[in-house]
Amino acid sequence: MSITILAIESSCDDTSAAVVKDGVVLSNEMATQDIHQKYGGVIPELASRAHQQNIVPVVHAALKGASITKEQIDAVAFTRGPGLLGSLLVGTSFAKGFAMAIGKPLIDVNHLQGHLLSHFIKESDSDKDHPEFPYLTLLVSGGHTQIVRVENFLEFEVIGETIDDAVGEAFDKCAKLLNLGYPGGPVVDKLALSGDSMKFRFSKPRIAGLNYSFSGIKTSLLYFLRDRIKENEKFIDENINDICASYQRHLVDILMEKLIKAANEENIKDVALSGGVSANSLLRKRIFDEGLKRGWKTFIPEIKYTTDNAAMIAIAGYYKFVSGYRAPFDIVPVSRSTDYR
Ligand code: KG4
Ligand code: ZN
Numbered sequence: 001m002s003i004t005i006l007a008i009e010s011s012c013d014d015t016s017a018a019v020v021k022d023g024v025v026l027s028n029e030m031a032t033q034d035i036h037q038k039y040g041g042v043i044p045e046l047a048s049r050a051h052q053q054n055i056v057p058v059v060h061a062a063l064k065g066a067s068i069t070k071e072q073i074d075a076v077a078f079t080r081g082p083g084l085l086g087s088l089l090v091g092t093s094f095a096k097g098f099a100m101a102i103g104k105p106l107i108d109v110n111h112l113q114g115h116l117l118s119h120f121i122k123e124s125d126s127d128k129d130h131p132e133f134p135y136l137t138l139l140v141s142g143g144h145t146q147i148v149r150v151e152n153f154l155e156f157e158v159i160g161e162t163i164d165d166a167v168g169e170a171f172d173k174c175a176k177l178l179n180l181g182y183p184g185g186p187v188v189d190k191l192a193l194s195g196d197s198m199k200f201r202f203s204k205p206r207i208a209g210l211n212y213s214f215s216g217i218k219t220s221l222l223y224f225l226r227d228r229i230k231e232n233e234k235f236i237d238e239n240i241n242d243i244c245a246s247y248q249r250h251l252v253d254i255l256m257e258k259l260i261k262a263a264n265e266e267n268i269k270d271v272a273l274s275g276g277v278s279a280n281s282l283l284r285k286r287i288f289d290e291g292l293k294r295g296w297k298t299f300i301p302e303i304k305y306t307t308d309n310a311a312m313i314a315i316a317g318y319y320k321f322v323s324g325y326r327a328p329f330d331i332v333p334v335s336r337s338t339d340y341r
Contacts, residue, residue, distance in 0.1 A: 006075075007078065007310040010051045010087050011088055016308065017059040020311060025314075062310070077313050078107075131150070134149055140255065140274075142168035145161060145167045177221060200243060210258050214254075225243075260294070272300075288300065
């Protein structure tokens with residue numbers, strides 16, 4: 001029997017809706033919220049209001065793009081959390097109302113599980129390239145930095161994670177200090193392409209095991225810039241590409257060091273990347289090169305599936321649905337990972 005899932009993702013500042021049929025994406029629509037750019041970060045109140053404006057047109061576009069009618073949907077999946085509560089409430093309420101109206105089941109999805117399973121999104125039936133269980137994922141985004149052992153479609157274990165800030169925040173903070181706008185990752189990545197990544201050195205945090213820490217790195221960049229500007233007020237303008245390249249290399253070195261350690265300890269050779277920061281060109285190159293060197297099979301998502309998108313929620317929802325799972329209609333969103341069952 002063929003299964004069609006409509007999914008809604010509204011955990012942060014992008015409103016997305018997707019239709020997936022038997023694991024194949026029929027549509028994946030997105031409305032991004034430019035309003036946050038001028039504030040240098042996501043303003044939760046503005047994000048939830050924008051979701052309210054966007055959700056109906058985005059869902060409409062997803063159904064139209066997939067050329068299906070509401071009656072052909074077998075279940076409605078939505079992101080329950082983690083994320084911004086006001087944003088999650090919009091997607092959750094819409095999904096509940098929609099599922100109730102069409103008389104179909106509701107499936108809640110953990111946003112992180114969506115990122116982890118993004119490698120199973122198929123563009124066509126013949127698309128068979130995906131990791132084998134168990135595999136390791138470096139999940140890197142604006143809210144998370146984790147090394148996850150994925151056991152199967154429904155079970156995963158976080159074996160290492162940041163004890164403070166996410167690596168995406170470290171990219172965004174760098175862009176903020178350099179006056180490059182928000183989100184910072186893409187612009188730091190772009191400027192780094194023409195910079196010297198060995199020009200400036202930053203100290204590495206000493207964190208035990210497979211965990212990470214990025215808050216001290218952000219502060220050390222702040223002090224580094226402050227001290228250099230004291231000597232030369234044009235320091236940033238004259239060195240912007242080299243600063244971006246050196247700082248980016250530093251962050252990627254730290255990410256890769258623990259990922260290699262995890263792959264060795266777990267003796268796993270299928271290694272994947274997911275989350276918004278996996279769009280980073282240096283990180284993509286490094287994981288690919290390490291893979292060649294160490295005999296890993298690496299899985300690097302297409303750019304459109306790195307940042308938040310509803311196709312990944314639909315895939316996770318699809319596997320929950322086929323396992324027999326159904327969400328109760330009195331389910332509520334959760335803002336923190338630890339609150340997710
Ligand atoms: O997964 P995502 O879209 O949202 C969250 O769940 O957080 O990730 C957003 C994060 C932001 O911090 C953004 O700066 C970062 O991903 N990002 C990048 C790049 N593209 C997006 N970081 C580094 N290099 C990039 N090319
Ligand atoms: Zn995300």
